[in-house]
Amino acid sequence: MKSTDNKNTKFAQRVQNIDISGIRKIFEAAGEQSINLGLGQPDFDTPDHIKQAAIDAINEGFTSYTVGAGIPELRNALSLKFKKENNFDVSSDEIIVTSGASEALEIALASLVNPGDEVLIPNPGFVSYSALTEIMGGKSVSIPLGKDLNVQPDDVLDNITPKTKALVLNSPSNPTGAVQSRDNIKAFAEIAEDHDITIISDEVYEHFVYEGEHVSPAQYTDNVITVNAVSKTYSMTGWRLGYVAAKGEYIEQMLKAHQYVQACASSISQKAALAAVTGPMEPVHKMHDEFKERRDLLLDGLESLGIKCEKPSGAFYAFPEIPDSLKTTEKLVSNGVIVVPGIAFGENGEGHIRLSYATSSSQIQKALDIMENVI
Ligand SMILES: Cc1ncc(COP(=O)(O)O)c(C=O)c1O
Structure with a gap:
């Protein structure tokens, strides 16, 4: 060999x-x-009401492929969720239901990264960001964390080059538990617009904030792909159900990657996620x-x-x-x-x-x- x-x-x-x-x-x-x-x-x-929705889906024979982007009821519910909880407008056509946040991150990076393109990634940061960037042929550029264990706007600016395509944000963060301030989120949104880069905002821990507040960058700029999942919020990691929200031009490209890699997210998990998102908190x-x-x-x-x-x-x-x-x-x-x-x-x-x-x-x-x- x-x-x-x-x-x-x-x-x-x-x-x-x-x-x-x-x-x-x-x-x-x-x-x-x-x-x-x-x-x-x-x-x-x-929670039991979520499990019951999945059992009902199976018993009712809701076990076939769904529309690639996800069932309309779930995308409508997510559109309302973004308005209510995250304070930004996104139509149901600007949402794709994925197999966990993992697939959401994959299709986001697949839609943005050409070989040699640079992606700014918190270091330390969740393990998938750099691995997926490299699978796409991109180069992951480490952004060191400040004393408060958060990415700082100045460190992002210092690392931007003509090859920079995206900035990954993850607040609250895995592995540090740090939560970004509203001021920093606004600064990142401004940087994204000034330098024409896309923020990939991984918000899977949004419901677990103990001090401060969760702020979505999509409130401040359209240059964002918001990644989320029911995995952590509703204790559903094994159900493999996530979603992305972004403006139509992003969705059009990500949908191609999603359709050929995944076809659609699990029909049963989609019904369970609908019960989760619309049910008691x-x-x-x-x-x-x-x-x-x-x-x-x-x-x-x-x-x-x-x-x-x-x-x-x-x-x-x-x-x-x-x-x-x-x-x-x-x-x-x-x-x-x-x-x-x-x-x-x-x-x-x-x-x-x-x-x-x-x-x-x-x-x-x-x-x-x-x-x-x-x-
Ligand atoms: C920050 C972060 N993003 C994404 C994921 C993946 O989530 P999912 O299980 O929905 O694919 C994890 C899982 O640990 C995570 O910690």
């Missing part, structure tokens, strides 16, 4: 260049009894309040251990400062606490670990006790 640069020539460079997710490697080393502070999903069950508020309590427990515990941690205002992650994060992670995992080293989210994540508090308070307390001995 021929090989160049020790790379296999059988497979495309675009996939060989990508490293397997750092998170998965850590999980493989964990014991069964471990306390899991590595989870990227709520530890709650999907109490289960979401309950999760929000529970996460906030756990966050406070975790932060107090870290503080009493003398571990520095910027207060995360959203999502369900804390990103404390831990030197030599890989070694500490290995030590914690072998002592029964699963965490994710900051470096799994980009080289600037070194010096931190990500702790998810999507697990019970008693488990968080036990994990803190173990951390006291290990760190």
Whole structure:
């Protein structure tokens, strides 16, 4: 077999260049009894009224392909949701229902990135942004985070070149839990217009904000593809249901990528998402309040251990400062606490670990006790 640069020539460079997710490697080393502070999903069950909508869909035979962009009832409901919750106007024709936020990110980047184009990505940031950019042949350009663990407008400006096509924003953030201010969001919108670039705004944690407010850049500019999903909000990660909203010219291009990769999102999950988006919000508020309590427990515990941690205002992650994060992670995992080293989210994540508090308070307390001995 021929090989160049020790790379296999059988497979495309675009996939060989990508490293397997750092998170998965850590999980493989964990014991069964471990306390899991590595989870990227709520530890709650999907609410009953949503499950019932899916059961009804199956029983009624709603099991065929749907319209590619998604069933009109769901797109209408999402259009109302954007108006009510996110304060911007988008018609149902400007929405595509996808297989999770993951597919939404993929079609957004597929519609924008030519080989060699640059995409500005928070570093540390959610793992898919740079991997998907590279699969598209683009170049991911790291934007370092400020002291408050948020991307700063000046750092975005410093990294814009004639090849810059897009800026990825993720507020509240995975892995830091940081929430962007309205002023920063306005500044990013202005930058996008001045430099003719597109903001890809990943808002999957929008309902988990404990201080401050969630602000969608689409309030301030049309140069935005808004990415969201029912995955985190309604504890539906396995249902694989997300969506994008953007002006018609974006939708026209993204729809092509969506149709040939996915055809349509799951018909059953679409009915479940309709029940989620139009149904009672109490289960979401309950999760929000529970996460906030756990966050406070975790932060107090870290503080009493003398571990520095910027207060995360959203999502369900804390990103404390831990030197030599890989070694500490290995030590914690072998002592029964699963965490994710900051470096799994980009080289600037070194010096931190990500702790998810999507697990019970008693488990968080036990994990803190173990951390006291290990760190
Ligand atoms: C910031 C962020 N965006 C997107 C996703 C993917 O969401 P989905 O499960 O809807 O594909 C995740 C999942 O962890 C995430 O943390």
